[in-house]
Amino acid sequence: xxxxxxxxxxxxxxxxxxxxxxxxxxxxxxxxxxxxxxxxxxxxxxxxxxxxxxxxxxxxxxxxxxxxxxxxxxxxxxxxxxxxxxxxxxxxxxxxxxxxxxxxxxxxxxxxxxxxxxxxxxxxxxxxxxxxxxxxxxxxxxxxxxxxxxxxxxxxxxxxxxxxxxxxxxxxxxxxxxxxxxxxxxxxxxxxxxxxxxxxxxxxxxxxxxxxxxxxxxxxxxxxxxxxxxxxxxxxxxxxxxxxxxxxxxxxxxxxxxxxxxxxxxxxxxxxxxxxxxxxxxxxxxxxxxxxxxxxxxxxxxxxxxxxxxxxxxxxxxxxxxxxxxxxxxxxxxxxxxxxxxxxxxxxxxxxxxxxxxxxxxxxxxxxxxxxxxxxxxxxxxxxxxxxxxxxxxxxxxxxxxxxxxxxxxxxxxxxxxxxxxxxxxxxxxxxxxxxxxxxxxxxxxxxxxxxxxxxxxxxxxxxxxxxxxxxxxxxxxxxxxxxxxxxxxxxxxxxxxxxxxxxxxxxxxxxxxxxxxxxxxxxxxxxxxxxxxxxxxxxxxxxxxxxxxxxxxxxxxxxxxxxxxxxxxxxxxxxxxxxxxxxxxxxxxxxxxxxxxxxxxxxxxxxxxxxxxxxxxxxxxxxxxxxxxxxxxxxxxxxxxxxxxxxxxxxxxxxxxxxxxxxxxxxxxxxxxxxxxxxxxxxxxxxxxxxxxxxxxxxxxxxxxxxxxxxxxxxxxxxxxxxxxxxxxxxxxxxxxxxxxxxxxxxxxxxxxxxxxxxxxxxxxxxxxxxxxxxxxxxxxxxxxxxxxxxxxxxxxxxxxxxxxxxxxxxxxxxxxxxxxxxxxxxxxxxxxxxxxxxxxxxxxxxxxxxxxxxx
Numbered sequence: 001x002x003x004x005x006x007x008x009x010x011x012x013x014x015x016x017x018x019x020x021x022x023x024x025x026x027x028x029x030x031x032x033x034x035x036x037x038x039x040x041x042x043x044x045x046x047x048x049x050x051x052x053x054x055x056x057x058x059x060x061x062x063x064x065x066x067x068x069x070x071x072x073x074x075x076x077x078x079x080x081x082x083x084x085x086x087x088x089x090x091x092x093x094x095x096x097x098x099x100x101x102x103x104x105x106x107x108x109x110x111x112x113x114x115x116x117x118x119x120x121x122x123x124x125x126x127x128x129x130x131x132x133x134x135x136x137x138x139x140x141x142x143x144x145x146x147x148x149x150x151x152x153x154x155x156x157x158x159x160x161x162x163x164x165x166x167x168x169x170x171x172x173x174x175x176x177x178x179x180x181x182x183x184x185x186x187x188x189x190x191x192x193x194x195x196x197x198x199x200x201x202x203x204x205x206x207x208x209x210x211x212x213x214x215x216x217x218x219x220x221x222x223x224x225x226x227x228x229x230x231x232x233x234x235x236x237x238x239x240x241x242x243x244x245x246x247x248x249x250x251x252x253x254x255x256x257x258x259x260x261x262x263x264x265x266x267x268x269x270x271x272x273x274x275x276x277x278x279x280x281x282x283x284x285x286x287x288x289x290x291x292x293x294x295x296x297x298x299x300x301x302x303x304x305x306x307x308x309x310x311x312x313x314x315x316x317x318x319x320x321x322x323x324x325x326x327x328x329x330x331x332x333x334x335x336x337x338x339x340x341x342x343x344x345x346x347x348x349x350x351x352x353x354x355x356x357x358x359x360x361x362x363x364x365x366x367x368x369x370x371x372x373x374x375x376x377x378x379x380x381x382x383x384x385x386x387x388x389x390x391x392x393x394x395x396x397x398x399x400x401x402x403x404x405x406x407x408x409x410x411x412x413x414x415x416x417x418x419x420x421x422x423x424x425x426x427x428x429x430x431x432x433x434x435x436x437x438x439x440x441x442x443x444x445x446x447x448x449x450x451x452x453x454x455x456x457x458x459x460x461x462x463x464x465x466x467x468x469x470x471x472x473x474x475x476x477x478x479x480x481x482x483x484x485x486x487x488x489x490x491x492x493x494x495x496x497x498x499x500x501x502x503x504x505x506x507x508x509x510x511x512x513x514x515x516x517x518x519x520x521x522x523x524x525x526x527x528x529x530x531x532x533x534x535x536x537x538x539x540x541x542x543x544x545x546x547x548x549x550x551x552x553x554x555x556x557x558x559x560x561x562x563x564x565x566x567x568x569x570x571x572x573x574x575x576x577x578x579x580x581x582x583x584x585x586x587x588x589x590x591x592x593x594x595x596x597x598x599x600x601x602x603x604x605x606x607x608x609x610x611x612x613x614x615x616x617x618x619x620x621x622x623x624x625x626x627x628x629x630x631x632x633x634x635x636x637x638x639x640x641x642x643x644x645x646x647x648x649x650x651x652x653x654x655x656x657x658x659x660x661x662x663x664x665x666x667x668x669x670x671x672x673x674x675x676x677x678x679x680x681x682x683x684x685x686x687x688x689x690x691x692x693x694x695x696x697x698x699x700x701x702x703x704x705x706x707x708x709x710x711x712x713x714x715x716x717x718x719x720x721x722x723x724x725x726x727x728x729x730x731x732x733x734x735x736x737x738x739x740x741x742x743x744x745x746x747x748x749x750x751x752x753x754x755x756x757x758x759x760x761x762x763x764x765x766x767x768x769x770x771x772x773x774x775x776x777x778x779x780x781x782x783x784x785x786x787x788x789x790x791x792x793x794x795x796x797x798x799x800x801x802x803x804x805x806x807x808x809x810x811x812x813x814x815x816x817x818x819x820x821x822x823x824x825x826x827x828x829x830x831x832x833x834x835x836x837x838x839x840x841x842x843x844x845x846x847x848x849x850x851x852x853x854x855x856x857x
Contacts, residue, residue: 006056013051021047035822042819049812058803064099066156066794067117067149073161075108075136076278076762077191085160085189090124092787100791103149107141108133109167117149135166138775139173142184146177154181154796158787159775162189163768166688170771174778181796184779186772187787191765196277197222197246198763202269202284202755207680208259210292216255218269222246228273232257235266235332262292262317263335264753266737281762285737287331287753293317294337296669299326301375305342306648310662311669323348329710330739331753333360338672342648343373346381346567347557356712358386362637363706363741364751367672369642377610377645378580381571384432392618392634393643396436397580397611404499406576407442408433409458409489410569412474413507413536414447419476422536425562426506429569431468433504436573437461444492445470448485449477450512458492482511486531486548487520494527501529502576504569505548508536517544521551530554532572536562583608585653588630593621594671595631598663604654606630609646633671638741638749640672674749681742681750689732691754693742695725700744703727708739 005011021044029037072085089104096102104115104124109132115122138161145157163186174184201219208214218230226246230253232239244253259265264287271282295317298308308320319336323344327333333356346354360366370376370391378395382388388395410430414423430445437443444458445467455474456467486505493501503524521531531552533545536559549556557568574580585607590599603622614620614629622631633642646652655661681703684692693705701724707715715738717731731738735758743749769783776783780795 004058006058008055010051010054010056013054014048017047017051035826039819039822042815042822046812046815046819049808049815053805053808053812056803056805057808058805061802063153065119065150066097066100066154068096068100068102068156068158068790069117069145069149070102070104070790071141071145071157071159071161072104072106072114073108073136073138073159073189074106074131074133075166076133076280077136077164077765078162078189079133081189081191086124088187088787089160092790093121095788095791096121097791101149101153103145105141105145105148106131107137109135109137111137111141111144136161136164137167138163138165138170139168142170142173143176146182154183154794156183156185156781156790156794158185158187158784158790159772160187160189161772162191162765163772164765165768165771170775171778174775181794182779183781183794183796184775185781185784185790186776187784188767188769188772190767195224195226195275196281197226197228197271197273198278198281198758199269199271199284200250200281200763202267202286204267204286204288206287206752207289207291210259210262210290212259212290213256214259214288216257216267216269218253218255220244220246220251220253220271222248222251223277224248226273226275228271231270231272233268233270234261235335236268236329239267259288259290261335262290262295263337264289264331264751265335266331266753278762280735281758284757285753285755287737287755289752294669294673295319295335297321297336297339299323299339299341299344301343301345301348301373305340307340307342307371307665310665312662312666316666316669326353328353328356330356330359330708330712331710331737333357334364334366334739334751334753336366337674338367338369338669340369340371340669341376341387342371343376344370344380345375345571346385346387347564347571349387349564349567350561351385351563351566352711354386358390359708359712359714361390361639361641363708364739365638365674365749367640367642367669367674368636369644369668369672371648372610372645372651373647373649374581377612377643378574379571379610381567381569381574383436383570383574385567385570390636390639390641391643392615392632392641393612393629393645394615395574396613397628405440406437407444407458407493407496407498407501408437408573408576409444409446409493409503411446411448411452411485411489411503411505413449413480413509414453414474414477415449415480415507415509416476416478417480417509417539418536422508422562422565423474423476425565426536427472427474429506429566430471432566433569433573434461434464434467434471436570437464442496442498443467444489446485446489447474447477448481450479450481452481452485452488453477454488458496479512480507480509481513482507483513483515483517483520486517487515490520490524490527490529493529494524498528500576501527502554502572503529503531503552504534504572505531505545506534506536506565506569507545508540510539510541511544517548518551521548525553530576533557534559534565534568536565580611581608582611582624582626582628586625588622588624591619591621591623593619593631593633595621595664595667598660598667604658606646606651606655607653608651612643612645638674638743640674642668642671644668679744679748679750681752683740683742683752683754685754686728689730691729691731691740692722693727693729693740695744698725700725700746700748702745704743705729706741707731707733708741709733710737 070089074082101117101119103117106112106114112131198221200221203217205214228244230242230244268285298305298320300322308318311318361368383395412426439461442460445456447453447455489503532554533549534557535542535545546556585605587605590603609630611628614632618632618634620629620632624630631644682694686692707717715731715733717729720728722728733756735756737753738756739753741751
């Protein structure tokens with residue numbers, strides 16, 4: 001055991017302390033009282049202890065044990081080398097010494113254990129663990145490995161890698177590794193990829209005009225001569241294919257294609273070849289904005305919409321699709337300047353598509369309008385969806401209309417086949433239905449597998465949140481038994497005195513038993529009970545469920561997109577719990593708006609509308625006699641949205657024969673167009689994951705940047721101002737298209753799409769020897785020729801270090817308080833008594849007594 005000092009320079013303070021106490025002691029110590037001498041000694045010890053504590057003392061107990069940790073790079077750039085590395089480590093383990101422990105880990109973007117730390121001879125597993133291999137993070141591997149074993153032992157990290165890191169910095173990580181008994185050895189590995197072809201660059205014009213010839217430029221890097229095919233696509237539809245010959249090195253190809261459609265177009269190039277090392281680097285995408293007349297997308301509910309024919313097709317490009325044909329990618333939605341939903345049910349539009357539309361409106365200024373009908377607004381199942389968030393009206397009716405009393409039973413399949421997303425969406429759907437119910441409504445929830453389980457007893461809604469919590473806690477079970485669960489639901493409702501009683505049955509399977517459903521349902525109809533069914537997936541008994549809904553006077557839903565389940569249950573609940581359709585003809589009240597000049601000569605009569613509630617900041621242009629909004633608008637982010645709660649057909653009454661009817665729709669589309677100033681901000685890729693956004697007009701001080709992927713998901717990013725009107729953006733996104741929305745403090749905005757290219761992991765390169773050499777040299781390690789050298793003697797001594805700084809401080813504190821106690825209360829009584837006795841023995845009276853005693857003797 002030996003004493004070690006982390007900060008020995010503090011010991012210099014002992015010199016002035018010794019001079020001070022030495023001078024004071026020589027001058028005053030001989031004449032001082034015992035109390036003063038005691039206090040003086042205590043203070044000398046206190047100061048000495050404090051100075052030693054500042055020096056960071058510790059006791060080191062040396063031991064012989066050492067640790068050797070192997071780190072195997074299994075990132076994509078070294079794909080196919082795993083077996084060779086493992087074999088080399090297995091062979092090197094034969095050189096392990098008795099006092100050495102060994103561990104083997106693998107790393108890429110993550111860090112996994114292959115062989116835990118052990119001193120016993122071990123055999124490596126036959127297969128390496130599979131993990132995230134899209135990046136190489138050497139820094140994390142070094143830090144985690146250095147802390148994985150006994151940090152008191154001398155440790156050598158042996159890194160088998162090509163050194164081509166794509167995340168973090170291994171050199172910077174060495175600054176965070178404070179151990180003075182750590183060495184890093186490296187064993188360079190060369191990539192084994194051969195015959196790799198990669199699309200390294202794909203450029204199209206950022207802007208073009210309709211019909212203009214667009215120059216496409218493609219660069220392809222190839223390791224060898226090869227034949228391949230280039231395939232171009234626009235908005236995920238193939239545009240052209242070219243057979244090409246590749247030479248070794250970089251190959252550049254240029255083509256010209258006319259801009260055949262307007263809007264934000266996603267062009268993509270794909271490379272196909274017979275032999276290719278990495279498929280991940282075979283495609284890139286680019287965005288081109290083609291200018292022309294505004295493009296409007298009219299989405300119908302299954303029947304053709306009259307709106308498309310009423311719009312001015314000389315100045316507008318109009319496309320009509322059904323709800324089932326609605327695009328499911330952000331790039332496809334952004335080609336349109338505005339979108340109109342004409343009586344489209346939320347059950348035909350998935351939750352993801354709704355989220356994409358919300359992002360298109362909020363971040364990129366696309367206009368959106370919803371038109372009423374029996375499949376729209378609340379009746380369409382849009383309660384608590386992204387579409388409700390962006391509209392200027394709420395689907396809920398707040399106390400204006402008489403609502404019927406309701407008893408609702410949700411019978412939900414919880415069998416094993418529902419495990420995962422289907423069950424989670426079903427629980428979310430049931431929770432939304434609960435939130436739609438009023439306190440006087442009656443609710444019951446039954447979850448079934450091979451038997452019914454009562455989740456919520458049939459009763460009035462006393463505590464909605466507690467009910468939601470119970471529903472969200474449903475877990476998957478075993479088989480599927482429909483009849484008994486449905487029978488229990490009918491029994492719960494049959495004796496209740498309610499105006500409406502409804503059952504929603506949701507399942508993805510087939511019942512284990514067959515019973516007389518017709519008798520059960522007919523008896524329920526006598527008690528005013530209706531039944532709707534939801535069929536999920538390919539294995540459900542569609543024929544049975546459709547027959548049950550038809551017999552039960554309800555609706556049958558055949559679900560192929562599970563994300564529509566919440567909209568289905570919301571729609572069913574609203575249809576039973578509300579009277580949404582107001583079908584009494586009326587003349588709407590006109591307020592000042594962009595439409596009011598159309599009504600200068602009077603307003604026609606409307607036949608019907610869907611009751612909603614205007615949001616607090618919405619502008620109401622038309623209102624019913626009952627105070628419900630009929631035409632309302634507001635701004636949502638960069639976009640504008642409009643709600644017309646009447647319809648485009650029979651609901652609109654005399655509006656259909658009104659001379660201004662076409663102008664009404666064209667004015668609505670004009671209102672949907674973005675009004676912000678557009679500045680073409682520059683967005684330039686600085687390095688992987690880092691972009692510079694700048695205002696070329698220098699008219700901006702503060703830039704706000706948002707990024708969204710193709711699925712409409714927000715991408716977390718960090719923005720750092722560089723200069724007025726210039727920011728640096730850091731984001732971590734998967735390869736593919738990312739859409740940037742940029743705006744300034746004055747409301748000017750810009751949208752653009754950029755390609756996140758495949759990672760540098762998929763670029764062939766030789767080993768990064770400068771980095772590997774630096775790692776070894778900075779830690780006293782070596783660039784190994786053979787792995788056997790990893791078990792050579794270490795220059796550091798292992799041992800246990802026990803800091804004693806706190807103990808010295810504690811001792812100093814105790815002596816300090818002893819000093820205070822002595823000066824306050826004096827020496828202990830025992831010392832005083834001994835002193836008094838000694839003085840008494842030496843007094844004259846005592847001497848006389850001794851003399852007399854001696855004479856008597």
